[in-house]
Amino acid sequence: MNHHAKDYILSHDLPRSAMDPAVMAKRDEKLHVAMIGLCGCWGCTLSFLDMDENLLRLLDRITITRSSFTDVKRIPRRAAIGFIEGGVANEENIETLVHYRENCDVLISVGACAVWGGVPAMRNLVPLEDCLREAYVDSPTRPLQQPPTIPYHEDIPKLTTKVYPLHEVVKIDYFIPGCPPDGQTIFKVLDDLVHGRDFSIPAHINRFD
Amino acid sequence: MNIESNKAAFSKEPREENLVTMLWDIQRRNGWISKADVRSLAAILNVSPLDIDETLSFYHFFRSKPSGRHQIYLCDSVIARMNGYDQVRAALERETNCCFGGLSADGLFGLEDTPCIGLSDQEPAMMIGDVVFTGLTPEAVSNIVAQLRAGKLPADIANPNGYDSGTLDYVDAMVVSRIRNQGPVFFKPMRDHHAVLQGVLARHPIEIIDEIAASKLRGRGGAGFPTGLKWRLAHEAEGGQKFIICNADEGEPGTFKDRCLLTRSPRDVLIGMVVAGFAVGARSGILYLRAEYWYLKDYLERHIGECREAGLLGDDILGSGFAFDIRIQMGAGAYICGDETALIESCEGKRGTPRVKPPYPIQSGYLGMPTVVNNVETFAIVSRIVEEGGRWYASMGTEKSSGTRLLSVSGDCARPGIYEIEWGMRLDEVLGMVGASRPMAVQVSGPSGECVSAAKDGGRVFCYSDLSCNGSLMIFDESRDLLGIIRHFMSFFVQESCGICTPCRSGCVDMLTKVDRVIGGKATKQDLEDCNAWGHLMRSTSRCGLGTTAAKPILTTMKSFPELYRDRLAVVDGPILASFDLEKALKGHEDAFRNLVKDNY
Amino acid sequence: MTAKLYIDGREICASEGDVLIDVAADYGIHIPSLCYMRGRPCLGTCRVCSVVVNGSIMPACTARIADGMVVEVAQPEVADMRRALVEANFSEGNHNCPSCEKSGRCELQAVAYEVEMVVSRFPYRFAERERDQTARHIFLERDRCIFCQRCVEFIRDIDTGHKIFAIHGRGTHARIDIDVVLADRMPPEQVREAADICPVGCIIEKGRGYNDPIGKRKFETRSIRDRVLEGDKK
Numbered sequence A: 001m002n003h004h005a006k007d008y009i010l011s012h013d014l015p016r017s018a019m020d021p022a023v024m025a026k027r028d029e030k031l032h033v034a035m036i037g038l039c040g041c042w043g044c045t046l047s048f049l050d051m052d053e054n055l056l057r058l059l060d061r062i063t064i065t066r067s068s069f070t071d072v073k074r075i076p077r078r079a080a081i082g083f084i085e086g087g088v089a090n091e092e093n094i095e096t097l098v099h100y101r102e103n104c105d106v107l108i109s110v111g112a113c114a115v116w117g118g119v120p121a122m123r124n125l126v127p128l129e130d131c132l133r134e135a136y137v138d139s140p141t142r143p144l145q146q147p148p149t150i151p152y153h154e155d156i157p158k159l160t161t162k163v164y165p166l167h168e169v170v171k172i173d174y175f176i177p178g179c180p181p182d183g184q185t186i187f188k189v190l191d192d193l194v195h196g197r198d199f200s201i202p203a204h205i206n207r208f209d
Numbered sequence B: 001m002n003i004e005s006n007k008a009a010f011s012k013e014p015r016e017e018n019l020v021t022m023l024w025d026i027q028r029r030n031g032w033i034s035k036a037d038v039r040s041l042a043a044i045l046n047v048s049p050l051d052i053d054e055t056l057s058f059y060h061f062f063r064s065k066p067s068g069r070h071q072i073y074l075c076d077s078v079i080a081r082m083n084g085y086d087q088v089r090a091a092l093e094r095e096t097n098c099c100f101g102g103l104s105a106d107g108l109f110g111l112e113d114t115p116c117i118g119l120s121d122q123e124p125a126m127m128i129g130d131v132v133f134t135g136l137t138p139e140a141v142s143n144i145v146a147q148l149r150a151g152k153l154p155a156d157i158a159n160p161n162g163y164d165s166g167t168l169d170y171v172d173a174m175v176v177s178r179i180r181n182q183g184p185v186f187f188k189p190m191r192d193h194h195a196v197l198q199g200v201l202a203r204h205p206i207e208i209i210d211e212i213a214a215s216k217l218r219g220r221g222g223a224g225f226p227t228g229l230k231w232r233l234a235h236e237a238e239g240g241q242k243f244i245i246c247n248a249d250e251g252e253p254g255t256f257k258d259r260c261l262l263t264r265s266p267r268d269v270l271i272g273m274v275v276a277g278f279a280v281g282a283r284s285g286i287l288y289l290r291a292e293y294w295y296l297k298d299y300l301e302r303h304i305g306e307c308r309e310a311g312l313l314g315d316d317i318l319g320s321g322f323a324f325d326i327r328i329q330m331g332a333g334a335y336i337c338g339d340e341t342a343l344i345e346s347c348e349g350k351r352g353t354p355r356v357k358p359p360y361p362i363q364s365g366y367l368g369m370p371t372v373v374n375n376v377e378t379f380a381i382v383s384r385i386v387e388e389g390g391r392w393y394a395s396m397g398t399e400k401s402s403g404t405r406l407l408s409v410s411g412d413c414a415r416p417g418i419y420e421i422e423w424g425m426r427l428d429e430v431l432g433m434v435g436a437s438r439p440m441a442v443q444v445s446g447p448s449g450e451c452v453s454a455a456k457d458g459g460r461v462f463c464y465s466d467l468s469c470n471g472s473l474m475i476f477d478e479s480r481d482l483l484g485i486i487r488h489f490m491s492f493f494v495q496e497s498c499g500i501c502t503p504c505r506s507g508c509v510d511m512l513t514k515v516d517r518v519i520g521g522k523a524t525k526q527d528l529e530d531c532n533a534w535g536h537l538m539r540s541t542s543r544c545g546l547g548t549t550a551a552k553p554i555l556t557t558m559k560s561f562p563e564l565y566r567d568r569l570a571v572v573d574g575p576i577l578a579s580f581d582l583e584k585a586l587k588g589h590e591d592a593f594r595n596l597v598k599d600n601y
Numbered sequence C: 001m002t003a004k005l006y007i008d009g010r011e012i013c014a015s016e017g018d019v020l021i022d023v024a025a026d027y028g029i030h031i032p033s034l035c036y037m038r039g040r041p042c043l044g045t046c047r048v049c050s051v052v053v054n055g056s057i058m059p060a061c062t063a064r065i066a067d068g069m070v071v072e073v074a075q076p077e078v079a080d081m082r083r084a085l086v087e088a089n090f091s092e093g094n095h096n097c098p099s100c101e102k103s104g105r106c107e108l109q110a111v112a113y114e115v116e117m118v119v120s121r122f123p124y125r126f127a128e129r130e131r132d133q134t135a136r137h138i139f140l141e142r143d144r145c146i147f148c149q150r151c152v153e154f155i156r157d158i159d160t161g162h163k164i165f166a167i168h169g170r171g172t173h174a175r176i177d178i179d180v181v182l183a184d185r186m187p188p189e190q191v192r193e194a195a196d197i198c199p200v201g202c203i204i205e206k207g208r209g210y211n212d213p214i215g216k217r218k219f220e221t222r223s224i225r226d227r228v229l230e231g232d233k234k
Helices: A021-029 A043-049 A054-058 A091-103 A112-116 A119-125 A128-137 A183-194 B003-009 B019-030 B035-045 B049-056 B078-082 B085-096 B138-149 B154-158 B168-174 B193-201 B205-215 B227-236 B257-264 B266-280 B291-309 B340-347 B376-388 B390-394 B427-433 B482-496 B502-519 B525-541 B545-549 B552-560 B562-566 B582-600 C020-026 C076-092 C107-114 C150-154 C188-197 C224-229
Strands: A031-037 A062-066 A079-085 A088-090 A104-110 A159-164 A174-176 B070-075 B109-114 B126-128 B131-133 B243-248 B284-289 B325-330 B371-375 B404-411 B417-422 B439-444 B450-453 B472-477 C002-007 C010-015 C050-053 C056-059 C070-072 C138-140 C165-168 C175-178 C203-205
Touching: A031 A043, A031 A091, A043 A079, A043 A104, A043 A183, A054 A183, A062 A079, A079 A091, A079 A112, A079 A183, A088 A091, A091 A104, A091 A159, A091 B582, A104 A112, A104 A183, A112 A119, A112 A174, A119 A159, A128 A159, A128 B582, A159 B582, A174 A183, B019 B035, B019 B049, B019 B325, B035 B049, B049 C165, B049 C175, B070 B085, B078 B085, B078 B404, B078 B472, B078 B482, B085 B109, B085 B138, B131 B154, B131 B168, B131 B291, B138 B154, B168 B257, B168 B291, B193 B266, B193 B376, B205 B227, B205 B266, B205 B376, B205 B390, B227 B266, B227 B371, B243 B266, B243 B340, B243 B376, B257 B266, B257 B291, B257 B376, B257 B404, B266 B284, B266 B291, B266 B325, B266 B371, B266 B376, B284 B291, B284 B340, B291 B325, B340 B371, B371 B376, B376 B390, B417 B427, B427 B439, B439 B482, B450 B552, B482 B502, B482 B552, B502 B525, B502 B545, B502 B552, B502 C076, B525 B545, B525 B552, B525 C056, B525 C076, B552 B562, C010 C020, C050 C076, C076 C107, C107 C224, C138 C175, C138 C188, C150 C165, C150 C188, C188 C203
Parallel strands: A031 A062, A031 A079, A079 A104, A104 A174, B070 B109, B243 B284, B243 B371, B284 B325, B404 B472, C002 C070
Antiparallel strands: A088 A159, B070 B126, B126 B131, B404 B417, B439 B450, B439 B472, C002 C010, C050 C056, C050 C070, C138 C203, C165 C175
C-alpha cells in the first residue's frame, strides 16, 4: 500500500504516554519479544496467551512489546524474538512481515498458516479470480438489484495471487506447527531460546492440528 | 471391439502373450485403445479394467484417446534442439494445421514430442508409426506432410524403392549407420557364426563361463557388473526354467550404438544370447526392443527366422541337443524400462516399475525364474570372446577395464557416429578423433552420467574407475546454453520417473525448480547447497538407477562448471528472499479484478 | 541360522534372512515407515525406513539380516534423510491436518511427529488432483495419496482377487484410481480395512468422520513408535 496521502494516523504513529524512567531502564535490559498475526484466525495468538502463569517465570528475562494486548502494527524497537502467526495472503501481510524480519533477531513461524499456508491456503487450489467471483459476484448473500462490488481500492491491501508460507517470503529461523500449537509448546520454544538451549519440539508435544 | 474379436485375435499359437503386446495389437489395428478395449482385455485376462489401465497409462506410446491417422512423434532431445528442432516443430504445426499434444481438425494428423529416439547423429528426427525420418528440415517436413496428405503411406515416403521391411535396405533407407572406425571387436564382416556356436556347444557350460570371466568383461549397460560372475550366479541358481534377456531398450539420451549393432551385426547379438543360454542353462531368450526401434523389428525377426532355419536357434541347435529360442518383446515408451527389473516387469506385460531388490534377477527374474539381463553390446562382445578367447579380450583395454567399447558420439563435432575405443583412452584423444574443434562440455553417459569440462578434464580416462561411459557421448561447444541443457535433462527425468518411490518422484520436480531458479537469476548460495543435499538424498535413497542418478545433470555441472551457477546468483538486498516473486504475487488481484469487471459490467 | 549384528552399536542376535525393520522393532528400535506392514510383502516405496547398513544407505524393509551386519539408525545424516523423505510427502500433496478426517489416525502425521518434522524443506506444491467420490462407501482424496501401494497390493476383490485400487499414469502425473464396481461390492469390514491401511487421508470411508475427539485419536493415545514396538501391525 502506498500511503501517499497522509490524512490519517496509523496506530503505531500515535504518541505514547511516558513511562517511569526506572521501569523503562529495567525493561531495556530484558529480551524484547513480539507477536503478531498475518492471515490466520488469531488462534495461535490465543495459544501464545495460553502460556499463562508460565510466562511469569520468564518475566525477569523478557518483556513483550507487542501482542494482542497492544494493537500496534509495528514494533517500537528491535526485538530479540518475533512470533508470527498466519500466512501471507495480502500486501499488508508482506509489509508487516518485512518489518518484523528487519526488526527481530530471531523470527518464528507459529501455526499451520505461517508454516505452510494452512486453511487460507486452501484457496491456492482455485484461481484468485474464481475466489473473488464466488465471494462477490455469485455469492448467494449478495444484495440483489445492485451490481456486484469487487473490492479493489488503494486503501485496501491487494490480495496476493496465492497464499504463501512465511519462509517463502523472508527467512524464518524456527517453526512451531499446530493449528494452533499448544501454549506449552510455544512456551517451551521461548524458554529454550531465552535460556540459550537448542530449539526442539519433541514428538509428544508436536501437533499439526 | 468386442470380447470375441479380441479373443480371436489373441488366441493365435504359438505366441507368448502379454498385456503390452496385446495393447500394441489393438492400437496398431485401431490407432488407439478405447475404454471398451480395456474392458474386453480385462475379461480375457481375468483381471479388473483398472489393472489394464495401470499398464496402458504407464507407457507414453499407448494412447487412450483417438490418434491422428498419422500420429507423429518428434524427437525432443538436446541434440535435436541443437540441430533445428524448433524450426522443424514449427513447420510441423504449420503444415499439419495441428498443435503439439493435439489432433488436426480433419483427424489426419496428431503431433507429440518424444524423448531421444536413438538417432542423435541424424537429428532432427521423427517417427510416424513404425517409420522414422531423419535429418529433418522445414522443407523436408512440408514435403513429407504434402505426400501424406496426398494419401501416401509413411513407409512409402521413407522407403521410396519399396524394399521389404525385413531387409537391411529397408532399414538403411530410413536411418544411416555411421560407423566411423573398425576396431578389433565389433562389426566384423563375414563372420562364421555357425563355427563359433559349434565351438561353444562342444565345451562345458562352466568352461564358457570361465572364458567370459577370464575376459574380465563387464556389462555394457552402464552398471558394469562382471558378466562372468552374473552368469555363474545364474548358472548356480535353482529354478525350473531360466531366461536370457537382451536389453535393447536403448533409452539413454544420446546413445545409438545398440541400434547400429542390431542393424549391422544382429547375428553377433543373437549368437551372444545363445551362448549365454547355453552357459547358464536357459532355453528361452527375449530381445526387449524399444518401441522407437520398431523399424528394426521385421529385420530382426527375419534374422531370428534365418538362424532357426540354419539350426543356430531352435530345439536342437546344431545337433547338440541344446534348445534355445528368442522372441522379440516390444517396449512402449518408458526410459525406466532400461532398468533390468523394470524391463522384466515390462516383459511380463506390466508397468515398468523397478522391483524391490533383493531378490536380484539372477535369483528371481522373469516369471520369478533366474534371469540374465545383458545389454546388446555385451552379447555382441560375448560372441567375439568365445571366438577369440577370454585372454585375447582381456589383453585389450586396461587392467580393470578390459577390452573395447562403443561410443555413440553426437553434438558439436565434425564426425558424429559410432566409434570403437579401447578402454584407457583419454577424453581429449576421443575429442580429437571425432573432430570436436571447440568443445566446452562433454556429457558422458547421457543425462544420468557426468558432464565434464573439455578444458579441465581432457586428461581423464575412459575406464570403469574414471569415465565409466555407458556409450553416450554428447559434445557441447562454447556457443551452447549449458543451463538450458541441464534444464532439459531434468525435465526428462521428471517425465520419465516412474513415481514408485518418494525421493525420485518428488526430488526430480524439486531439482527442476532449482534449475529454473538459477536460470531466472533468483538462486542464492542456499539453493546451491540445497541442490547438493537433495541430490545426495536422491542418490542415497531412491529405488533404482533412475532416481540415484537423476540429480547428476546439476551435481556434475556444479562441479565442472561452478562459474555457471556462481555468475547467476541473485544479488540479495533487503529481507525479501530472492526466490520470492513479489511482482507476480501482487499482480493476481489486479488481473482478477479487471477480468471480473470486464465480465460483469 | 542365527546371525549376530549391531544396531547403533548394540549387539543383537536374529535369524539370517529376517527383515531388518522387524528385527529392530523386536529389540525396541523404532525405524519409521509409511509403506511397510509387518508380515506382508515389502513394498519399498516410501523409503522412509532408510538406514545405514555396512556403510551404505538402504531401506530397512528390504535389508535382510546377515551375520556381522553393522546397522546405524540414529546416525544424524541418515536420520535427517528419513525426515526429508517425510517432508517430501508433505510438500507433494495437500496435507492439511486441521481439515483432514484422518488427523490423529494418520500414519504420515504420526511418523512426521516421530521424526520431529516441523516444516517441509521442499516447496509446498498445492497439488491439484481431482477427488473421486463415485464409489458408494469410499471417497478418494487424491491430493493426499503418497503412492505407497498398500491399497493396490493388499486390498483385492474377495471373490476374484482383482485389483480394486490401481495407479494411473506415472511419476508426478500419477494418480490413484478405484474400480467402482468392485469397490461397491466390498463388505463393510473391507472398506474399513482399506481406509485403515491407507497411511494418509486418501481412502476415506464415507459416513465416518471425526468419531474420536482430538486427544483421543489413535496416535494421540499411543504414539506410532509405541504401537510398532508393541507389535501392533499399525
